Amino acid sequence: MKSRLEDFPTELIFSIFDYFWAHELFYSFANINSRVDDIIFNSQLHISSDNQNILYIPHHVQSLILSTSPMSLEHFTNLRSLTLNRCHLDNIIEFPPCLLRLCIKNIDLPVTNIKLILENSTLVNVQLDLYHKLTVIPSLLNINKHLSNVQYLTINYISLNDIIELIQYTTKLKYLHISLFGINQQTITNFFTLPTLTRMTCLSMGISFDKLCSQFLSIYFPNIENLTIFTSYVDPNLFINSLEQLLINNLHFVKNLNISAQFNIHRLSTDNNNIETVATRFRTAFWIKRNCRVTFKCCNNDSHTIRLYLQTNKKLRTRPSRF
Numbered sequence: 001m002k003s004r005l006e007d008f009p010t011e012l013i014f015s016i017f018d019y020f021w022a023h024e025l026f027y028s029f030a031n032i033n034s035r036v037d038d039i040i041f042n043s044q045l046h047i048s049s050d051n052q053n054i055l056y057i058p059h060h061v062q063s064l065i066l067s068t069s070p071m072s073l074e075h076f077t078n079l080r081s082l083t084l085n086r087c088h089l090d091n092i093i094e095f096p097p098c099l100l101r102l103c104i105k106n107i108d109l110p111v112t113n114i115k116l117i118l119e120n121s122t123l124v125n126v127q128l129d130l131y132h133k134l135t136v137i138p139s140l141l142n143i144n145k146h147l148s149n150v151q152y153l154t155i156n157y158i159s160l161n162d163i164i165e166l167i168q169y170t171t172k173l174k175y176l177h178i179s180l181f182g183i184n185q186q187t188i189t190n191f192f193t194l195p196t197l198t199r200m201t202c203l204s205m206g207i208s209f210d211k212l213c214s215q216f217l218s219i220y221f222p223n224i225e226n227l228t229i230f231t232s233y234v235d236p237n238l239f240i241n242s243l244e245q246l247l248i249n250n251l252h253f254v255k256n257l258n259i260s261a262q263f264n265i266h267r268l269s270t271d272n273n274n275i276e277t278v279a280t281r282f283r284t285a286f287w288i289k290r291n292c293r294v295t296f297k298c299c300n301n302d303s304h305t306i307r308l309y310l311q312t313n314k315k316l317r318t319r320p321s322r323f
Contacts, residue, residue: 006033017043022056044078063101089113094120101125108132115141118148118169127154133181134158136165145169151196159183160207160216164190167220175199182206183215197221198253201228209234209261210242218250227251228258236263236278236308244286257290257312265304275306282310 005013013036017025022045029036044062063081073079073096081101088107095102099122108131117126118141128134134155150170154177155163163178174196180203200221204212209231217224239261247254265274275296281287282294290312299305 005029006035010039013039014043018062021046021048022061023048089116092116095123097122099123101127103127103129105129106131109134111135111137111141114166115143118150119143121147121149123148123150125152126150129154129156132157134162134166136162138165138168141169143169146171148172151175153177155179157181160212164216164220167194168192170194171196173197177201179203180205180207180212183211191219193222194220195223198223199226200224202230204229204231206232209239213242213246218246222250223253224251225253226256227254230260232262234261234263236281239263240278240281247290248286255313257310259310260307261310262299262305262307265306278308287312 008016017029017040020028025040025043025045029040031037043060045056045060046063047056047061048065049067058075059077061076061079063083064076064079065083065085066087067085068087073082073092076096077098079096079099081103082095082099083103083105084107085105086107089104089109094116099120102117102123102125104127106129109128114134114136117123134157145168148170149172151172151174153167153170153173153175155166156179158166158178158180160180160183163180167173167176168190171194173194176197177200183206197220202212212229212231217227243259247257263278279294279296282292292310292312294311295309297307297309299307
C-alpha cells in the first residue's frame, strides 16, 4: 500500500518539516494542498537572513541566523536558537524570552556583550567563535555569579587567566570546549571548583602541559569524566609524569581520556628506540588498568617530529557473573 505525504498524521509532518530551512520548506512543499499549506503556516521555522525573500510570522521562528546587523528580536517570542555571523549584539537590549542557544561568529566581543549573555537566565548553550582573544574584566561585569544557566560553553580564543575569570559566572556548566592561547603574567589567585562540569575539550597553545594540569585542570574540575586535550610540543617524560599525577591526585572520575601531543625525538638516536622508550611508559599497571591505547605518527613527513595519540577507556567494575 502506497502512502502519500498528506496521509501522514499532522504531528509526524511537523517532525519532518522541522529538518528543513524555511525557504526549503516553502519551495518544496507549498501549494501541494490546503492541509499541507496550513501545516507549513503553523510550523516552527528555521530562518537565515541570506534568504530574506521568505515571508514569515516572527513568533513562528524557532531558529534564526543573521549575517547582517541584528534586527529587533522583541517579536520572536518563540525563538530557541540565534546565530550571529559577522554582526554585533550592539542593537540587542535583551534576548527573546525562550532563547536556549546563542552562537556568535567572526566578531570581537566587548565586555558589555559578555555581561548581556551572562545575565540571561534562559541561555543553556553558548558558542563564541571570535576573531580576537576574548578578554574578561570582572570589574566591568559586576553581575550575580549565580544568574547564568549556561551548561554548554564553547570559546575558540581565550587565555588561561580569562577563562578562569569567566567560568566563575557559569556555575551550572556541564561541558566546556575551549581553545587556550597563552597565559598572562599575573598570578592566578581565584581558586574555586565547578563540580557540575563532567566533559571538557581543550586545545592548548602557548601553555606548557604541566601548567595546564597544575594551574587549571587539577583545581577547577574535580568531577570530569570525559577529557580531551590537544596540545603542541611537550617533553615526553614531563608530559607523562604530569598526566599521571593529575589522574592520581585530582581527576579521580575520568572514564574517557583522549590526548594528542607533539614531541621531538633525538636525531642522533634511532627513531624506534625513542618511540619505544615513550611507549614503554604506557605499559605499566597504571595505564593497563585504564585500558590505554597509544599510537605515534610522524608530522609533516618529518620522522623526528612525532605526534602521540592517547586513548583510555576506564572499565567499570562489575560484579562477576555466577555463570
